[in-house]
Amino acid sequence: MLVKVAAGIILRDNKVFIALRKSNQHQGGLWEFPGGKCESSEPASIALFRELKEECGISVTDCALFEKISHDYGDKQVELFFYKVTGFDGDPVGKEGQEVRWVAIGDLLSYEFPEANMSIVTALMNA
Ligand SMILES: Nc1nc2c([nH]c(=O)n2[C@@H]2O[C@H](COP(=O)(O)OP(=O)(O)OP(=O)(O)O)[C@@H](O)[C@H]2O)c(=O)[nH]1
Numbered sequence: 244m245l246v247k248v249a250a251g252i253i254l255r256d257n258k259v260f261i262a263l264r265k266s267n268q269h270q271g272g273l274w275e276f277p278g279g280k281c282e283s284s285e286p287a288s289i290a291l292f293r294e295l296k297e298e299c300g301i302s303v304t305d306c307a308l309f310e311k312i313s314h315d316y317g318d319k320q321v322e323l324f325f326y327k328v329t330g331f332d333g334d335p336v337g338k339e340g341q342e343v344r345w346v347a348i349g350d351l352l353s354y355e356f357p358e359a360n361m362s363i364v365t366a367l368m369n370a
Pocket residue numbers: 246248249250268269270274275276277278279280319321323357358359360
């Protein structure tokens with residue numbers, strides 16, 4: 244099963260907004276950059292806007308593709324489009340009851356992310 248996913252690295256004042264995946268979700272209990280699956284033939288950028296509105300209540304006004312990562316979890320193959328989100332209207336919250344946090348980029352390694360995120364976390368810290 245191959246799924247295309249759009250995720251937003253929401254940035255403000257050198258901090259990034261992360262969310263905790265619920266225990267019943269794939270890769271549950273790990274932190275993530277909010278986002279979700281693209282609907283059939285939906286471009287990743289459109290999925291990003293839709294998911295960040297649904298999950299965090301923000302309207303993206305400025306974003307750029309940061310990296311595209313393909314990863315095989317064994318039970319699931321994902322193609323992740325990570326976007327840097329530097330402009331948005333509204334204040335992000337956990338609209339689906341998920342735990343959320345603004346964390347300093349330098350502190351990202353204190354949080355456990357899914358394996359597919361490792362190179363992204365490293366790249367952000369070294370940027
Ligand atoms: N949103 C998000 N998903 C990620 C990240 N890293 C990563 O491996 N994934 C994987 O990408 C897939 C995307 O899933 P999702 O669960 O957010 O999708 P969704 O919001 O449409 O979910 P739903 O099916 O629960 O409604 C999951 O298999 C998840 O494990 C990440 O940083 N953010």
